[in-house]
Amino acid sequence: MPELNLTSAPAHLRHGSSIGQPLTRRDGVLKVKGQATYAADNHPPGMLFAVMAVSSIAHGRVTSLDVAAAKRHPGVIEIMTPDHKPQLAIDPEIKTNPFVFRMEVLQSNEVRYANQPIAVVIAETLEAATEGAALLAPRYEMLPALVGLDAGESFVPPVVGVGNPTENHRGDIEAGLAAADKRIEAVYETPPQYHNAMEPHAIVAHWDGDNLSVDMPTQGLMLSLGRIAELFGIAPDKIHIRSPFLGGGFGSKGLMAGPPVLGLMAAKLVGRPVKLVLRREQMYGPVGHRAPTRQRLRIGADGEGRLTALDHHARTVSSTFDDFYEPAADASHTLYAAPAIRTSHDAVRVNTGTPLFMRAPGEATGSIALESAIDEMAWACGIDPLAFRLKNYAEVEPITGKPFSSKALRACYDQGAARFGWSRRPLQPRQMRDDAGFLVGWGMGTATFPALMFQAEARAAIRRDGTGAMEIGAHDMGQGAWTALAQIAADAVGLDIDRVTFKAGTSDLPDAGIAGGSAHTATAGAAIHSAGAAVIAKLADLATHDERSPLFGAGNAGVIARDGRLIRRDDESRSESYTEILARAGVAEVEARGTGAPNPTAMEEYAMHAHGAVFAEVKVDPELGQVRVTRMVGAFAAGRIVNPHLVKSQLFGGMIWGMSFALHEEAITDRRSGRIMNANLGEYHIPVNADVPPLDVVTVEEHDPHVNALGIKGVGEIGITGSAGAVANAVWHATGVRVRRFPIRIEELLT
Amino acid sequence: MKQFDYVRPATVAEAVAAAAQPGATYLAAGTNLLDLMKGGVSRPDRLVDVTHLEGLDRIERLADGSLRIGALVSNADLAHDAGFAKSYPAVAEALLSGASAQLRNAATVGGNLLQRTRCAYFYDTASRCNKREAGSGCDARDGENRTHAVLGWSKSCIATNPSDFCVPLVALDAIVEIEGKSGRREITLDELHRLPGNTPERESALEPCDLIVAVRLPPAARGFAAHARYLKVRERTSYAFAIVSAAAALRIENGKIAEARLALGGVAAKPWRARAAEDVLKGVAPTADAFREAAWRALTDAKPSGDNAYKIELARRIVVRALTLAAAGTPARIPALPASPFASTSGAIHA
Structure with missing residues (x-):
């Protein structure tokens, strides 16, 4: 330590x-x-290097691997394949609890997605193992790849997220829409995104008889311990995992994934300590991602600008072999006081690694669609977007009718708007220019994330x-x-x-x-x-x-x-x-x-959420379509703030990610092969320093006597919600062009 | 990694000799080559490290008024050379708009000229690519190609040259000095890069063993210093390749354009010199109408190679803007956000 x-x-x-x-x-x-000391910084004596060979096809089976050629390469010690590997104590396909997801640990020759591990080469040096993996020159029997949101017949999954009902409703949506003076219907699309933590998944595994020593970044030490014990049939007290630092997790290091298990198997196979570190492109497959969504929102409002109905449907994808469904539509449960709310989901299966938790799973994707749609509805009603949100402020949680354990959102709106200068915003889009002639737009979004325990x-x-x-x-x-x-x-x-x-x-x-x-x-x-x-x-x-x-x-x-x-x-x-x-x-x-x-009585009694309001200014080149965010203000109420300095950094990170969601991030998938064409940090764009404007975070005083003894709500994910929509809405306000496919691209703004 | 020989010759002659072996390739900073090797795109048998060759790291002003830049001068050193930036501001601005500060510190002038395309299908060894493997096919044609070429492409290849540096260089008639098996020769930069035709695997006019030893800017190039800009539209403010870029340089005399230079980046397999557009501008006043006419001429032959028709209109607008900026005059200092449309935004402190 x-x-x-x-x-x-x-x-x-x-x-x-x-x-x-x-x-x-x-x-x-x-x-x-x-x-x-991060996991990959460990070098126990006698350690070997393991490198995964991964599939270049998205669907089919491996028909041959040139194991002999790889073995001949100087320095190569062993090749682990489906035919040559330590036996696991249980079938990794068995889901022993709801937090177990299927992984590829060479249990068969089947290929279910691109970048799936298909063999592991163990060698004296990283270079030898890398070349050994290349020399395997896999041959495949290829099957057509299922790609994209229209890949096949859609179905209604049994649950979304972690056990959330697929559909929820309160009130009569159709009646609410019928009674509305103003209605909008809009479809928004969000792309697949990958966590891209700075530190890739890595493991250094060392077996000493039945005792296992593991250096591995994990967001869940005990979950990892339990899964390793179960997979290898050893007692949990024989396993020691060290994870003092993670170079970012964002959800991808929460549950045991296939690659670290392969590292454990490799160490067992050779009887020596083994290090296995994923290459950046290998992170785009076996360790989770944020699934793409297509979300349809139908909203009605009366003549006063009060919501009459909010209908939010999300299409998403899961893998062909497991179930995780981005609960995007659930974002509409808690923020706006519509008398009729319906949220629903459907999905198609595609040849991808199973999508999993990625910072604000569901909340982030749902938020950008909901906040865009609310902005569109406010405009349709001719009302300022902040005034519209205040008019529809939820005094109780709309979907359940429960009181909030605390909710200082009004103060967030007030303080954020004052800090930003929102009151000077013209209602009409494309009204503001700066001295250099750039279009200027102001947008806002409401942030929310549940206070979980x-x-x-x-x-x-x-x-x-x-x-x-x-x-x-x-x-x-x-x-x-x-x-x-x-x-x-x-x-x-x-x-x-x-x-x-x-x-x-x-x-x-x-x-x-x-x-x-x-x-x-x-x-x-x-x-x-x-x-x-x-x-x-x-x-x-x-x-x-x-x-x-x-x-x-x-x-x-x-x-x-x-x-x-x-x-x-x-x-x-x-x-x-x-x-x-x-x-x-x-x-x-x-x-x-x-x-x-968690306190079950309090949970029964109260809706518990953190809230916030994010305001963004963008500038857009009127002819060239390039967008630049020039300032953002976020005011958040998240209960007790343990360390204002760290909380501010967390919220900065979230707001930057929100901006990234609106303007930059997208895994580009070849529509024929299902391969990701930008699986590297050069071409999978996230904001660089020069993209990030001055950010202003206000933490609003909030005392919550119900969430837990310390009154803490958590700030890890809320920053991304609200922010993405605020930037998108600012782009509309600058240009008058409503882009509903994210990230917003230059060509959409070349009017 | 594949095993390879590594040799580090001391002289240019030794380097050329060392590169004669089949499968040999020159290594300078390796900012592109090493990535290609790690990805299995390039698998050389021998690396001839030229970074220790004597005399290739100098910036020299020659007697005739031209400037000779050694092939091993780093992008950063060149861009931050005050005399260079003053005489060739568009080149300095292009250099500073490329890659990241870390890469610019390493990358060399000679290497930049030979950087490979960023076409994802070229990098993805599971895809078919005529450039990587002659005759294998082009998966970019029907693939994800919104950033691909709109000029000079062929059915065999729709990739673009990603260099920023080369765009103002080709506009300024830069000359490439080459040392080869039969001694020294020189060609214009415009002749260095080839269009794909049916042989996209042949990217340049270089022969085996040829080593770029210097780039020369002719005396006339400094005549544009007062009105020269580089403009680059990209998907983030730094560390991104151009969707489309343009270098515009004007010599304005008595309110008329005596001579114009214009080149586009990100649109073709080579930095694209737009001579027809230059002709339109010769002898006319620098007006918006003239610039629009030039932009139209520059893109006359453009056609989409995929989901990229927008790049043609974007290129026209970038040409107009780059010419407008050039006509307004080179700023006294290179902007904090070099080549960005937001270069004029106040408060920006870094790129």
Whole structure:
């Protein structure tokens, strides 16, 4: 484990509370100095290199591999193929729980998508393994590839997302539309997108008899541990996974995918440590992606601009062999108070790796369509887009009628609009130009993401030397968990952050749950908070039951833990240090565990969501069609903000991704072969520094007593929602051209 | 990776000799070649590393007023040479609009001239590509081709040359100095790149062993310094190839265009010199009408090779804009967003 002992805000500036302080990330210096050890940085003695050979066809079967040629290549040790591989304990096609997705680990010669692993070459050097993979020169029996949103007969999947109903409705859509004064119907398309984390999937696997040591980036240590144990038929306590740092996950490293399993198999086959790192283009297939969508929105509004009906249908794709359906239409459940709402989905199967979770799955795709359609409806009604949203502000969650646990969206609208200067926006499009003659447009979108909680456990200890420890198998994907969770830990045990040893990132620590769903800080934080409370309670027992303690008999009054002391709640002059209490009791340390979990009663009672409002300005060259985002303001209400500095960075990242969604990102798929033609960072465009304008993030004060003990809602994904629509709407406002296929391309604006 | 020999000759003569072996190829910075090798697109048997050759990294002003740029001068060094940028501003602007700062620090003048197309089907070894494998077919023709050629393409190949640097160079009549088996010779840059015809695998006029040792800008090239721009439309502000670009250079005397130079990038297998458009502009006043007429002439022979008809109209508009910008005068400093339509946007601080 790396030594994490860095402080950027001195204790005297923190006023005794770590939560809420804008600390810089505690692992920042390690990262800047190249000392943060990512999975692929590990080189155990005797390690070999494994390289995957992947399919160049999208559908068919491998009929031959020139194993002999590959084996002859100097340095090549072994070739793992469907005919030559360690046996797994269970069939990887069996879905043992809803979070198991099918993977390709050489179980057959069948090819189900392009870039599917079809063999693994293990060699003394990366170069030898790479050439060995090329020498396999696979031959195929090719079958026609299913490509695109019209690839075949559509069907209605049983569920979308993670167990969401495929269809939802409230009220009578057709009646609502019939009664409307104004109606719009529009179809929006979003492309397939890939996570493109800076760090590719990587694994260093080392078997020692039945003991398995794994270095691998994962957003879900325990899920990975369980899946490995199940696949290899070994006890979970024989497996040790280290994942101290991830170079981005965005959902792609949440669940065990095929390639790391191949790394484990390769190490088993050769009986030596093996490293397997995916090449960038190999990331476009076996490790998930965001599925394309085609979304049809039908909206009605009365003469006052109040919604009468909101009908949102999404077509998406899944793979030919597994089921994950981007729940895009569900974005219409929570934001706008239409008396009639219907959301529905259908899908076709295509020859692709199974689409999976990608930052705001469903929310991001659904948001750009919904926010565009709301913008179109506002225009149809002749109402300012912000005024239109306020007119249709949902006081209760529209699809369920439940009250919100908290909702400071109105404040987000107000503060964001004021910061942006929205009130000066002309209603008509194509009205504004800058001094250089560029068209200028202003657009907005509402952001929303559910406040989720999973389950986690943490272990806390207080030691006789007056220090504390907090242990939880949490994941830092770059979002700052090393820092934010340590802040919560410090407050939980009443110590300065530098007095608490915070351990995370390995599988021998208590289960922190998955770092997904924007729920990690809330979930792990709740466990840490409760473990801290439990250990303080034990310490308090030692003191309040001991006649020699100044706190004797304070049991009913209670004590407060602060700065390494327990202080009698009703008489602050009576206190005792942790050190004194433990020394007198003659124990080296006290420890306790605590859990974090969703509160089912609160969930039953309340709708829980974070909200935000994003405002964007774009400039468009009137003749050449090139678009440039020139400023963005986002105001977000996401409950308690543990670390404003890190939260701001998370929201910046989300807003940039939203802009990327509107203007840049697309995996270009050859319509005949199903191959992705831009599987590299040169041609799969994401914004570069020069594309990113000054960004302004406002975090709006919001106290939520229901979501969890700390009132945290999570900020990991919300930034992308609202932002994509805001940019798209700004392009319309600049040009008067409504582009409904994303990303918006230059040719659409060459009017 | 395929095993290959690596040799590092000390002199140009040794380099040319070392390249005589079949399967040999020159390696300069490798910003394109190494990617091609990693992708299995190029599989050379021998790399002849020319980066240690003496005397190829100089920028020299010759007695006759021309400028000689050694083949190993880096894109960044050339673009940031104050004297160069002042005399050939459109070339400097084109250089700074290409790739990323990191790539420009590595990439060389000679290598840039020989960079390969970015056609995805050329890079994807599972696709048919006449350029990569002669006679295998062209999967780009009916494929994803919205960025492909609209000028000079053939049924065999619709790929484009991606260079920014070459566009103003060809406009300024740059000359390429080549060292080969039979000694030194020179050709114009316009002659260096070939159109695909039926042999798209032959991309240049170079013969085996030929090594580009320098690029020369003739004396007349600096006559355009006051009115020269490069304009590049792309899908993000930096680190993206041109959808269409144009270099425009004017010599304006007494309110009339004494001489015009115009070339387009991203439209053909070579940097596309638009001589017919230049002729239209000779001797006329620099007006919007004249520029529109020139744009029309420049694209007379254009036709879509796929889902890219928009590129023809876009190219016309870029020509008009580039000429308009050139006529307005070269800015005192290269814009913070070089060659971008948003170059004039204030507040931009980096590319």
